Amino acid sequence: MNNQPNDVNSEYIINERTLSLEPIRFGEYTKVYEKNKEPVMIKKTPLKIIRQSCIRYLSTYDGRREASTRVLGINRKVPVNVDHLKGTYLFPTISHLKPECTWITLSHLKFLEKIDKKQTKVTFTDDQAIMVPVSPLAVHNQIMMTKELYERGNASSPSIQTEKVTRAQYVVGVKENIISFFYTRNRE
Template structure:
């Protein structure tokens, strides 16, 4: 991470620039350390609260996104979340989101990851920032692959819907053109 001190902010919604959200402890309270491409922030909210608030910001509930993940890929435990699929904002937890030390990682920004030791994984983001996370590499890879699978399934559904819409729209347009030609011939 950077050497600069993170900015304290009151409100935060996940953006396409968010790399990860990790918990930090201030006294007896859990805050969030938010890492973006070019900046870092401290929020007085827990990481799960930021995930939930960000889902609501994009018009869905966290519970609805969890249920969508279960429907699409059958994952219920440590489920990846599509905060906003149209902006490729897919996040996955490093442990159960109910645990206080759960870190949320953005799929989109991961360049590579490698094993540090039995219980730590080094993650390098596309902007060359590197962070060691307290998760085994096999667990991290499992979470990563689940999130890739979720993203692929959602993109397939979106593209399928767009193809159907395009077909119906172009089919209706060609029918209107044919009716117009027939009308012109008859008059």
């Protein structure tokens, strides 16, 4: 009996439309969400997809992870810049070594919603949403680490800041269990 999901692709390269990589069946497959598209199934783990995408963009996952580790001064749940030309930054929800790790792209986040103490709904700018089995604080910290990586990597000074970044103990400005990252500018 074949337990393989229908409509499975064998290849995928992370791009500017990628929203998230969600492992299915402990990493045998990955459900890839893209902006304004139906999710697709890929017969690879999220980490394999990230590794192959880094190679496609002329680097290695290990090299990008090491650079992020040095720049941020952290070595756990390290975000990476998969495509340095387009600025595609992804962060893991838990350790990248765990098969149940979901990877989320920074640039498409709209808001987080606390479902319970260990469950967070992540909504993207196209209103697609995923559930991740981690606290909103953990997701928020990952977002802040990834934003810091982006800012340090794109600073105008010739040297890069490498001081250790501290993780937040709580989230400021939470309204009704929702943390918003998408701000519309008021036109005057």
